[in-house]
Amino acid sequence: xxxxxxxxxxxxxxxSDPQQNxxxxxxxxxxxxxxxxxxxxxxxxxxxxxxDETGTPGSIVTFFYWPxxxxxxxLGTGQNTAIVFSAPAGSLDFWQQRLQGNAVAAExxxxxxxxxxxxxxxxxxxxxxxxxxxxxxxxxxxNGIAAEHALRGLHTAQLTVRVALPTEKLITDTMGxxxxxxxGNRARFEAAAGGGSGHYIDVIADDSVAPGFxxxxxxxxxxxxxxxxxxxxVMQNHLHAAGYHVSDVRDRNYFNSIYYRERGGILFEIAxxxxxxxxxxxxETLGTALKLPAQFxxxxxxxxxxxxxxxxxxxxx
Numbered sequence: 148x149x150x151x152x153x154x155x156x157x158x159x160x161x162x163s164d165p166q167q168n169x170x171x172x173x174x175x176x177x178x179x180x181x182x183x184x185x186x187x188x189x190x191x192x193x194x195x196x197x198x199d200e201t202g203t204p205g206s207i208v209t210f211f212y213w214p215x216x217x218x219x220x221x222l223g224t225g226q227n228t229a230i231v232f233s234a235p236a237g238s239l240d241f242w243q244q245r246l247q248g249n250a251v252a253a254e255x256x257x258x259x260x261x262x263x264x265x266x267x268x269x270x271x272x273x274x275x276x277x278x279x280x281x282x283x284x285x286x287x288x289x290n291g292i293a294a295e296h297a298l299r300g301l302h303t304a305q306l307t308v309r310v311a312l313p314t315e316k317l318i319t320d321t322m323g324x325x326x327x328x329x330x331g332n333r334a335r336f337e338a339a340a341g342g343g344s345g346h347y348i349d350v351i352a353d354d355s356v357a358p359g360f361x362x363x364x365x366x367x368x369x370x371x372x373x374x375x376x377x378x379x380x381v382m383q384n385h386l387h388a389a390g391y392h393v394s395d396v397r398d399r400n401y402f403n404s405i406y407y408r409e410r411g412g413i414l415f416e417i418a419x420x421x422x423x424x425x426x427x428x429x430x431e432t433l434g435t436a437l438k439l440p441a442q443f444x445x446x447x448x449x450x451x452x453x454x455x456x457x458x459x460x461x462x463x464x
Contacts, residue, residue: 150381151323152371154338154346155301156402156418157196157207158230159370160272161220163363165193165212165457167269172197172208173460175249176232177292180434181424183457186211187399190443190450199287199300202401202424202433204372205345206284206300211367220362222273224309224353225412227366229273233302233344236280239264241296249463259328259335270364277302282344291462303335303347304369307359308411311352317409318348321389322371322382358412368406370416376403382417400440401426 162168173180181202186192192213198206208230222228234242239255242264246253253266262278279302286297308314315334318324323339332353338346359365373379379396383405386393394406402418409415427438437454439447 150378150385151321151339152373152382152417153340153420154205154342154372155304156204156370156372156416156420157198157209158227158301158304158366159209159211159368160230160366161270161361161363162195162210162212163219163270165195165210165455168195168210168212169457169459170461171269172210173290175245175251175461175463177287177290177297178208179287179289180460181207182401182438183434183436184400184438184440185443185450185454187397187440189213190439190446191453193454196401196424196434198424199285200289201430203284203300204402204418204420206286208301218362220365221357221359222271222365223357223359224307226307226359227304227369227413228307228351228359229275229305230268230366231275231277231301231303231305233279233282233284233299234276234286234297235282235295235299236278238296239276239278242276245463258333259330272364272366275302277344279344284345290460300345302344303349305349305351306369306409306411306413307351307353307356308413309352309354309356309358310411311350313410314350314413317389317391318350321385321391324348368414368416370404370418372420373417374420376419379403379405379417379419400438 178197181198182196184194186194192211196209243253256263264276282299284299286299324336327335327337334350336348391407397404404418
């Protein structure tokens with residue numbers, strides 16, 4: 148199906164401590180900090196992006212941090228309830244040992260025939276690493292993790308809702324995904340063009356789980372990737388026609404975005420694959436300087452005083 152999302156673009160969560168977040172995702176998990184900027188709707192908040200060498204769509208996880216925010220969120224229905232990465236087949240022993248050796252409890256699972264290591268980040272957000280034999284993407288190798296173990300990018304968006312049918316209808320009828328398999332109360336869908344890892348959505352139906360609410364330790368939204376602005380506008384029209392309230396196009400410097408809530412309450416974003424993260428700094432130095440959108444440059448000195456300083460990621464063994 149043309150003019151539909153090609154797969155995952157990024158997942159955005161809320162962190163309580165930015166340095167702890169950098170140490171965990173860039174240090175322990177070995178992702179690259181590709182952009183250090185602010186929330187474009189509230190510049191008092193850091194917005195940190197992690198991914199592969201250039202922040203390729205489908206490799207990206209991002210985090211908001213608001214100074215002084217003490218409210219904790221609750222994971223539950225109406226949310227994306229895990230950050231799920233892909234790693235090479237045979238690498239899960241390495242990851243389990245690395246995590247447990249650094250005081251992060253980790254357990255092994257099997258899902259849809261795939262081996263999984265499950266754990267939680269410092270804020271309690273569930274994180275999983277799935278062993279995938281045929282993921283040809285190249286992870287970031289600059290943080291000391293060998294190529295045979297490095298995370299390749301996102302594997303799945305895990306959506307938990309009380310009633311699955313409205314969410315599944317959006318995914319298949321408007322977003323162009325197709326059903327791959329069902330396992331218990333979990334259904335897996337793949338983008339129309341296929342692609343495997345990085346192109347999946349898992350919908351979990353569970354009316355026994357309390358509704359989630361936002362705050363530190365929760366996933367704020369999930370973004371799907373489209374190749375260009377024209378495809379995004381087609382999707383915006385399709386969503387309007389299907390009865391969804393969709394935002395206008397928002398310029399995020401590194402991509403353009405539209406936002407809407409699916410029927411189960413989860414905030415969805417559709418983001419363009421271009422222009423990408425090297426648009427305002429060279430690939431070699433991505434993530435090393437605070438980058439601000441033009442409208443906030445005049446407040447740079449004030450923002451730099453407000454935002455806590457960040458050190459390079461802690462090195463783990």
